[in-house]
Amino acid sequence: MNKTRLEAFSDGVFAIVITLLVLNIHVPDGRTFSLQNLRPLAPPIGTFVLSFIMVGVYWVAHHHMLHFIKQVNRRLLWLNLLVLLCVVFIPFPASLLGTGFSNPLVVRLYGLTLIATNAAGLVFWLYAVAHPDLLMSQVTRDFARLVVKVHSAPMFGYALAVALAGWSTTVSLIIYAAVPLFFILPNPLLERRIGTATRIEAEVPE
Amino acid sequence: MNKTRLEAFSDGVFAIVITLLVLNIHVPDGRTFSLQNLRPLAPPIGTFVLSFIMVGVYWVAHHHMLHFIKQVNRRLLWLNLLVLLCVVFIPFPASLLGTGFSNPLVVRLYGLTLIATNAAGLVFWLYAVAHPDLLMSQVTRDFARLVVKVHSAPMFGYALAVALAGWSTTVSLIIYAAVPLFFILPNPLLERRIGTATRIEAEVPE
Amino acid sequence: MNKTRLEAFSDGVFAIVITLLVLNIHVPDGRTFSLQNLRPLAPPIGTFVLSFIMVGVYWVAHHHMLHFIKQVNRRLLWLNLLVLLCVVFIPFPASLLGTGFSNPLVVRLYGLTLIATNAAGLVFWLYAVAHPDLLMSQVTRDFARLVVKVHSAPMFGYALAVALAGWSTTVSLIIYAAVPLFFILPNPLLERRIGTATRIEAEVPE
């Protein structure tokens, strides 16, 4: 299996998932639609934006990882499909969450799906790191460990949100939203660490 | 992040959004379907055609901008995802508009989404222009300013339509339809100005 | 606009349309599903297969035409989007047809969409032929005329089917199915004519 092919297929899946999310916003009747109808739209639209960002973060992370993969063998191919299986599943808990923010079980299901997706990404990376012939030679042990940390850290955030959902679903949702922002917004802590990665990246022939 | 990858992913998203629009046309029962059933199909089919053109214009504009981008950094990547977030949202107000043309609020929501999409594209371009290392060297100050104008002008058109919706939704819809036609139909005003851009483009190595 | 980009975007749209067609098959309840439920599935499944073949034929024809295009200008780009607009619309009349084969109006709407799609393809080709700088130099006048004929011929078939729908929808549907088969099945008449095209194609650098 060609690496380029794997990337193109994965890109297609990410693009479709990120676009399908909008179908979860149930369309009210436009003839009787009034400002009062905007309020019940808050959960589905909020979930849409949150999930769009999540899938976006996963897409960026996926490419970042694949950038350092030199070759794909049969098992790595299936581990990649495991990651995609989790990503493709996201619209379901997202759709459920869009029907209401107050049910702890629904909020937990959303978080558990995120944890599963991060875990699948982690397994993918750990397998690659354990098989140096699949990796670009520039990947140092330190860098490999940094990627492990970057993929593991959100899982703790999501696990905390899952645990707190019974107490306050609002707090859980804030945690879900805060975790990806940590990766998106300018962030001195991350920037310094990613600095190393970028330096490596610059040396990798495209 | 590779520029080619970003383009491929964005292309995928645009292709899916433009295709999903047809799902907003609610399918009547074919067994009892008569010429009288064609009339209520006018709003959803009209909205489909209008939104198809809109997404088409955004796709063309997106490529035009990316053509002059040399390199994509982490922030530009996320600004691109912000543009895509707006584009992906379009099927929702489109679907709402398809249920009836007479509700000012619905007509306004459609226009506000268009304004948001143009604004996101503008922020993307302004960020790129402020970071000359991300731009092709052929991009002159004049050309950068022309792109800003081309992206800003439609926003005024849409804002006017939003303002007029309370008075006549028909006028608003005509404005929505007229704005993209300005970019599609042969247009001496635009042609002369784009002439400069094309001259630049010709010098850009593919 | 790069030709490769146009092809990739168009391919994406074709791929999504051809896949969405299956969503038109309404899923019955699997718990009470019996052999008697298979009969009402005939129209939606038949329409799915027919429309899949149609979109497949359009996809092949689209590539065949683009193969002889050297360069894409602004207008050709929009004529291509006009073709895609027709293709993207196909799931709607297909969905309508899937609810029953006996309504002449529904059968006619399907045929009219096909005629519109062929007409759009024809306009695309005629524009390209009228601008020799957009065409590969190998395209002779004879070959250009052959493509015009190949795109026009089905329109007469579909028009006949639309005219006959009031008399017998079954005959119309047989015509719809027969036209693409003419292009797919081994066909000495077409093969001889396409022979010329293939000879040209072989000389075109990929």
Add this chain to the structure above:
Amino acid sequence: MNKTRLEAFSDGVFAIVITLLVLNIHVPDGRTFSLQNLRPLAPPIGTFVLSFIMVGVYWVAHHHMLHFIKQVNRRLLWLNLLVLLCVVFIPFPASLLGTGFSNPLVVRLYGLTLIATNAAGLVFWLYAVAHPDLLMSQVTRDFARLVVKVHSAPMFGYALAVALAGWSTTVSLIIYAAVPLFFILPNPLLERRIGTATRIEAEVPE
């Protein structure tokens, strides 16, 4: 028709089909959702996972075959579309199966679709093998036969499951799940045989 184009289009179709599968999971109301609602979700989610794996296996198999194709002619192109027709149809029997695991007819329909997909892939390969000018020169008779076996073997498994569905749908479903696992999990029998293929693959210029 360019081989790369065919692959890109097929990849797009596979990516969309594998993503659409999640839409078959009917979303319950999130406000009243409780642990008791998880049980009825087992069939749709189980079918989603099973079908995701199936489409994944077909995607991998498709690429493996195309890897050894040098050139695509008109008929091979349509045989490829026949394969895609079967793959695109999968969401329908999958959706039906998702409404309940206990109906033998529904379980059989799922298996028949899988058999049809494998059969279409087999016809594709047999046609290619019968036209050596379409094949990479490295493809030996032994290797061609191995591919035939690998594509035929699952059909017997699925046929057995179809036959046993009247007696126990659970056994049928276990067989459906076991067949792809044979290809995914580490498997000394397959590994040794594929060894030959991989050696060939290594010599094929990308």
